Amino acid sequence: MEYVYAALLLHAAGKEITEENIKNLLQAAGVEVDDARVKALVAALEGVNIEEVIEKAAMPVAVAAAPA
Amino acid sequence: MEYVYAALLLHAAGKEITEENIKNLLQAAGVEVDDARVKALVAALEGVNIEEVIEKAAMPVAVAAAPA
Amino acid sequence: MEYVYAALLLHAAGKEITEENIKNLLQAAGVEVDDARVKALVAALEGVNIEEVIEKAAMPVAVAAAPA
Amino acid sequence: MEYVYAALLLHAAGKEITEENIKNLLQAAGVEVDDARVKALVAALEGVNIEEVIEKAAMPVAVAAAPA
Amino acid sequence: MEYVYAALLLHAAGKEITEENIKNLLQAAGVEVDDARVKALVAALEGVNIEEVIEKAAMPVAVAAAPA
């Protein structure tokens, strides 16, 4: 999850989510960075409205939980 | 929220949540750091079992199921 | 379920859900394709707003995630 | 999500979820494949019992009804 | 329940729910038709918003919560 946190930190700080920025952050946190995961994250976030996506609940289980 | 993300990043990376570590991270993200907020965050999280707190957040289904 | 996954893969990839596309995909996955099922699926999906249905599934947790 | 559907299609078809197989499928769907995302997905799926995970999802009511 | 299914079949097929249509259907299914029941069914369904009921049925828990 640290890669996602790094992206969210950048987002919250108003910085661009680039491979370099994420890498920098992870290194600053002492994480041994896996380039492929950084790349994958940045690719997955391309064109994504982060503000919207973080508020949109992810777990679909709740069909059953639909409030009456 | 960037301060909180920084704390979670440290936690996920297995690092200690200290003033210095958080400050480092925020600076690496290009954030102008407010010392008082860092201090308050670290103090507030002292003695908090983050793993446990997160787990509670991760079980939204149970919450959803709680009948009104 | 592989037929449905194929259809959703096409949908997520922004491709049209046609008999041919589904067939192609299933064959690429090494599935022995049953034409009738492909036909039936495409026919059944006509008129279904996939985006909406998927979203509906994901919705209720939003309720759950809202902090009390 | 197309990467995930590709993995599930393979699973449903009884094929192994490898980088190559996922890539093949996505290409068959006409998707421009990002290797890093394929890698990340396959790595994340390692050790995950998909059947079990799906079964869990299929029982939303039971889950929801389980009192916290 | 076969009378209700006949009505729902007609509804799903976009046909009108008339005594004749229901009778036809039931006979095609080999059911010995009770004219009075067909009459009563058609009359009773006149005041029912079937579309609404279908929507309700998609949310099992909501249904579940209903019976007093």
Add this chain to the structure above:
Amino acid sequence: MEYVYAALLLHAAGKEITEENIKNLLQAAGVEVDDARVKALVAALEGVNIEEVIEKAAMPVAVAAAPA
């Protein structure tokens, strides 16, 4: 959904769910029948204990009603 209702009508009427029977029913309802869908449905229902499935569908009500 009309194909499904046709199958359930047959089931409720104590008739066998065969391609022919479903086709007959749908035609009696004035539906233009898609042979592939009929085929796929009958194939999918093979080995399914409809009585059991239906009972389970009615069950969430009980489960949901359970929590104090």
Add this chain to the structure above:
Amino acid sequence: MAHVAEWKKKEVEELAELIKSYPVVALVDVADVPAYPLSKMRESLRGKAIFRVSRNTLIEIALRKAAQELGNPEIEKLVDYIQGGAGILVTEMNPFKLYKFLEESKKPAPAKPGVPAPRDIVVPAGPTPLSPGPLVGEMQALGIPARIEKGKVSIQKDTVVLKTGEIITPQLANILNQLGIEPLEVGLKLLAAYEDGIVYTPEVLAIDEEQYISMLQQAYMHAFNLSVNVAYPTKQTIEAIIQKAFLGAKNVAVEAGYVTKETAGDILGKAFRIALLIAQELPEELLDEKTKE
């Protein structure tokens, strides 16, 4: 020039030296703390902070002296917060942690007449070690249901004897003391703390831990949602991602009425539920025996 006692000079010297050698300097009020709890608190502070009680005027002079010698006029701002019976506390703990520590190390203290109750005071139900005597009557007069059982005074049920903010009377103080109930709290009251050019007041330092916890949870949910919604898998989210994809596929199939092994139950179930709901709308005489069940 007025004569200044030698001990005072020395005291100021020492205080200034302390102030200069620690990053965090706090002023605390010890006016209400009796000698015994105070020594207890000194013990609990050992290794974490150095604590000196002095005269307010000497603390003031020491602060000014330290500020001047450090070339840091900010420290002098603390002078404005000297109040009551001041003490000085120097430490390396950050001011927020220090505040939390001081709050947590407050000790219960016996009731004192004339002091407001810091919270509701409850006399709990149950036996007491007290022997029968005039006290029983006094208790009853104050509404405490006391009885003699097995030769001892026993309280019949939990009783609130004083609400938050109400003043403790001499009679009540006596009863509480006899019962061994300590409704008050003593501890070092932080007046202000200085670190790094900033003076923190208690209002600022009193952080709401619950709020931080809910922020943590929110941040986690955000990360979780992001990961699942964009299908970026992590160890914590891979299961949810699979489930989301599966349920999405299943829902689409159910909505489309496309029957598969995985969806047969849902689709037939849905059709059955619809039929049931429709049946509920129908007059009783229309239903066959089976449906009525």
